[in-house]
Amino acid sequence: MHTISPIRLSPRRRPVIWLVLLVTVAFLFSRVDRCSHTISQSIQSTFLSPSTLTVSTETTQPGSNTHGFNLFDNLYLRNGTFYIVTSTPSSFMPRNHIVSRPTRRGEGIDIQATDQELQFLTPAEAKGILGDRAISIAGFSVIFHDPSQFMSHFYHWWGELILGTFRVYSTLQQSRYIAPTRFLLPNVAGDAWRDGTGLNGPLMRAAFPSSPIENADWWADILRLGSSTFVFERAMLVDRAAAHKSPLSRNWHKMISSTMELAAPSQFWDPIRETIVGNFVGPDLPHPTKPVVTYITRQTPNRRRKLSDSSHESLLSALGELQKEGVCEVQVVEETEGVKLVELVARSTVIIGVHGSGLTHQLWMPPSPLSTIIEIFFPNAYSFDHEMIARNLGHRHYAVWNDTLLTYPEGRYHPKIKYAEHLDFRGSEMPVHGPAVAAAIRARLQVGSGVEPESVMHLDESHQMALALDSGREVL
Incomplete structure (x- = not known):
């Protein structure tokens, strides 16, 4: 009967084999380590690296702007207050044509904007108030600054807020419509922006399926980071009371009155309508x-x-x-x-x-x-x-x-x-x-x-x- 004998290495070959094995293992571990380091760097650069901007970067306004509908690049935010950093504040609308106090409208109620809502700073002043750097909020943010008083209505939401926003936004004359990255409602709690007929929510999801709608909770989280300054890469700041400061509103009594004098493309609404339908x-x-x-x-x-x-x-x-x-x-x-x-x-x-x-x-x-x-x-x-x-x-x-x-x-x-x-x-x-x-x-x-x-x-x-x-x- 034949038996299989174990392979026996000669004493001279044994050290060579061990050396080859050690080199191979070392090589494989080095590859894994490099790969792990590369992945770690990639993850860190994608998710963990802080996105910041120096506060000396000035605020600008692209496109056309009007009472209550103002588009900004590099709009700053700290402790719930907006800041426009500029060497030429006269190139912007007065504060009360941009925002108002976010309180319920009514007879005898003062809604004029104060320093709590918006301030203008020179680049030199900004450093002392905002710090050296700001956390960047990337993309295009649409900020509806109103309380829920008029927001929870199908006509006011779609026929004024959304329509007015995109009439102004369309004056940028972009070759391609870029949907908002997010909609922010800093002064609206919970579901108070939704209308009684249940239309606002579903239609927003149909029009902007990838754009979250963040209510006052988001703003409260930002406020808790009291020592941090944020900067919106691009933001449309929309305010009903400021819009009604337009002379055109005296006759028409409509929030979007001021937007009617802007030279918007004739078919600016088509992309939104076609997307919804x-x-x-x-x-x-x-x-x-x-x-x-x-x-x-x-x-x-x-x-x-x-x-x-x-x-x-x-x-x-x-x-x-x-x-x-x-x-x-x-x-x-x-x-x-x-x-x-x-x-x-x-x-x-x-x-x-x-x-x-x-x-x-x-x-x-x-x-x-x-x-x-x-x-x-x-x-x-x-x-x-x-x-x-x-x-x-x-x-x-x-x-x-x-x-x-x-x-x-x-x-x-x-x-x-x-x-x-x-x-x-x-x-x-x-x-x-x-x-x-x-x-x-x-x-x-x-x-x-x-x-x-x-x-x-x-x-x-x-x-x-x-x-x-x-x-x-x-x-x-």
């Missing part, structure tokens, strides 16, 4: 074969500011006739349908509704030569809420006073806001003559006809006087 509906939204008219109703029980039952039926009947004639397709949807309205409005050409937040959904309607907003008011009343949005988006806006429609060409506006005697727009028996609205839609959708029905008035100054003489109505 694409994320809600998908990229293949069917194209309608004819214009779509969407009537957003407010007729559910106990709603304030809705049409009388007879006016509602008159409008439904007149719109039904348009559909029978093949002029358009008609959609009727209740304002409370929420996010369902995104898809319905995205395929619309004309939107009709009583003055109210439902008309804010025009943000999802694509602009075109025919895109139209028809807003129903109490006769003689007027507000600019949805006309401002329509002008930003490229939609034609018509105000309806029962059987009369008013519209203004580009560059001209209704003289001023005017509330009705009906509980400040809040009455529940608003009249509208359905056939007058239908006639305006029919004429509007006749491409290239140039026809306007007699009920539509393009009110320049001479027309205002004629209106007053012919109907006895007040020239507003």
